[in-house]
Amino acid sequence: MKTKTLEKVKTIKTLNNIAESGLNVFKDNYILDNDSENPDAILVRSFNMHTIEFGNNLKAIARAGAGVNNIPVDKCTEQGITVFNTPGANANAVKELVLTTLMASSRNLFAGVAWAKTLEGEGEQISKLVEAGKKQFVGKEIKGKTLGIIGLGAIGALVANDALDLDMDVIAFDPFISVDTAWNLSRNVQRAMTIEELFANSDYITVHVPFTSETGGMFNEKTFSIMKTGVHILNFSRGELVNEKDMAEALESGRVGKYITDFPNENVLKMKNVVPIPHLGASTQESEENCAIMAARQVKEFLETGNIRNSVNFPNASLPYTGKRRVAAFHKNVPNMVGQITSAVSSFDLNIADMVNRSRGEYAYTMIDIENDVNGEIIPSVEEKINQIEGIVTTRII
Structure with a gap:
């Protein structure tokens, strides 16, 4: 049991590079001290905090991002430390990359660009080689195809609305959709009553749910068997949502046409028809600034008023x-x-x-x-x- 009385001057520590626009939120009566062993609050991005011992003055940890796997949330709860994240702050960045890779992979753009680079040194023959070789990269247009979206949080809802503007049909599954999301979602998004219904009717599937004991390995041999042959699967949520052994076999057989993932590893890189993205989902200047500002404002409000917004372990x-x-x-x-x-x-x-x-x-x-x-x-x-x-x-x- 600890008493954490708010002192007049508060110390903020960062464990990763946090955008200056976020740190500027802390002005009067705040000290930024990355050497402090017992700060009032910590701002973090990807730093692994599971081996850190927390001082008895620590009141809050804010993750400048959505996932909190790098933070020992249960330990923080037991010690009365509020853990914040920043849902929605990077949503536009992830949405743009989802739609970019959706179109690019459907048109075989990545493979085509890689092949074109191999023509260096062919001189005047390049034009002829391009004309002769381009037929191997003939793709498909996304217009009129069905995009299945699993999870209608901040990212999934943005993807749904923009996919409709691209003349796609959109079907979505989310049994826990919030009222705020429902208000912002186009009425033309079709609701799947079961996830199996979504699997069976989608040409492309993008997933936007957290990794939990229920969602881990949700893409596997059984669920692949329900899907359309040649379906494209986009994963910008967590690598653990996919059973990699089953995915490799599905790609090899053609059951899955392409797997676009933001989480490459040794197994993924060996797969056929995989498009590995080096974890770029939220990697934009705007997203990093948005996350930093949101995290800092939530911490500042909590320290000064006790109010809680977007905590993953305390009630809002x-x-x-x-x-x-x-x-x-x-x-x-x-x-x-x-x-x-x-x-x-x-x-x-x-x-x-x-x-x-x-x-x-x-x-x-x-x-x-x-x-x-x-x-x-x-x-x-x-x-x-x-x-x-x-x-x-x-x-x-x-």
């Missing part, structure tokens, strides 16, 4: 900040916890002006605004009183 919670003293407690999601916290606050003759409580699985987060002008001398006593409650993980008074 927001309460308008009026400048009053605020209690922010992270605790086990058990009966009567809120009552015990409010009783602890009231025991100091403090009135509650406003409060919010949100839960996420086994844990919950409570913020309480105090009406009174609180004497700073009693803050440690209030914290100590709350921390004596069984089930409290961390407490801050802002």
